[in-house]
Amino acid sequence: VTPPKRDFLQIRGLSRDRLQELIEATLRHRALMSAAEDPEHNWDWTAAPRPLAGKIIANCFLEDSTRTRCSFEVAAQRLGATTINLTASGSSTSKGESLADTARTLAAMGVDAIVVRTAASGGAMLVADTVDCPVINAGDGRHEHPTQAILDMAVLSEWFGGIEQLVGKTVCIVGDIANSRVARSATHALTTLGADVRLVGPPTLVPPSLAHLTQRHGTVEVHHHLDAALDGADAIIMLRLQLERAAGGAVANDYRTHFGLTPHRFSNLPATTPILHPGPMNRGVEIDNTAADHATQSFVTEQVGMGVAARMAVLMNLLNPSRLSCWESLTQAVR
């Protein structure tokens, strides 16, 4: 009997165990990356096994991306897979070919997985329903960005000293929540892990109905006043004001005053509060340099590194779960 194919499309509905498994695998791959960067370890990627050798991964990015697209490519190559890269401007989607037909075309070539980013909410599910190979959602419209949530949870887990330490923590997610797939995936992940979430922004971008986004272990509150919401927060995820989506432009001018992480607001935070931002940042709009570049409290660069590890973990999990033990023993060896 052929087992059902495995996709990775959303955090919503994922069990705590599966979430934990992916976060732990991410942290193992991050440890391996750190070892490769550390001259004391006398180990580099040339010595690594190639558990996905022979696999071809199609990166189908029909909406712009720097971090997600490049980190999927780095992750696949570190694991020994080869990649093909499709973007909107250089492909037949610019001639009007549909997302489903594009996916069918790639699948017909025999690729082993499709990573898809699209402006269409639900687009990744459409692709998964269309093809027989595993599909990974790299961000679909306003719906979800599940690998971003895995990397963000890994960063927070590492900072707080373990996944279980997230239970009871309060995390502020600030910004254009209505338009944000990052916020949706992070809220599902945090509340599944037992953290409480405050969604913060102007009423136009954070409607009260978002308080009912999820009903997992943690709670979700909607806040329209940033200074009050930051009081008692254990971690802060700042989001990009999505100027390319309709709701962003309408509030851009006043945004920094009311919802930006300005030097003054940042100086009022405890020195242990981590600041995350998925990028790309609008510096001077939702976040100022003081916070974005802070040596100990900004995790923006660490998020990028963790992003490679998260995508390695997801690719391994879908394409070669039985080889995880090989990576575990290797991780032990380089510690």
Ligand code: CP
């Ligand atoms: N965080 C994120 O999704 O960034 P990119 O759009 O650059 O991939």
